[in-house]
Amino acid sequence: MKIAFKMKLKPGFEEEYKKRHDEIWPELSALLKENGVSDYSIFLDEETNTLFSVQQQNGNSSQDLGSTEIVQKWWTYMADIMETNPDHSPVSQPLTLVFHLD
Numbered sequence: 001m002k003i004a005f006k007m008k009l010k011p012g013f014e015e016e017y018k019k020r021h022d023e024i025w026p027e028l029s030a031l032l033k034e035n036g037v038s039d040y041s042i043f044l045d046e047e048t049n050t051l052f053s054v055q056q057q058n059g060n061s062s063q064d065l066g067s068t069e070i071v072q073k074w075w076t077y078m079a080d081i082m083e084t085n086p087d088h089s090p091v092s093q094p095l096t097l098v099f100h101l102d
Helices: 014-022 026-034 069-078
Strands: 002-008 037-045 050-057
Touching: 014 037, 014 069, 026 037, 026 069
Parallel strands: none
Antiparallel strands: 002 050, 037 050
16 A cells, blocks of 8 residues: 655755665664565655655555654654654654556
8 A cells, every 4th residue: 555644844954854864774774664665755845845755555654663663763863853743753644645647
């Protein structure tokens, strides 16, 4: 199943966000793949600093792995550049699919 959600980047952190994801921790990538997350892309709307995430999931979504130590560390690492909840998880909103073309 493919899902999408949006998050919010703080102004001025576009390059830092990209850098951190270019250097994503191998153990985080492995955790996502082991839990069925694949074909994962994040797009940035530069006018609004809104991040749009799309991922294929065969099991858990990346948003379901928040109880793991590595995801909690990643959230803390990213909290200074994103809008977050008190537990440092990104504020995210699911998006509704309205069209798909194979």
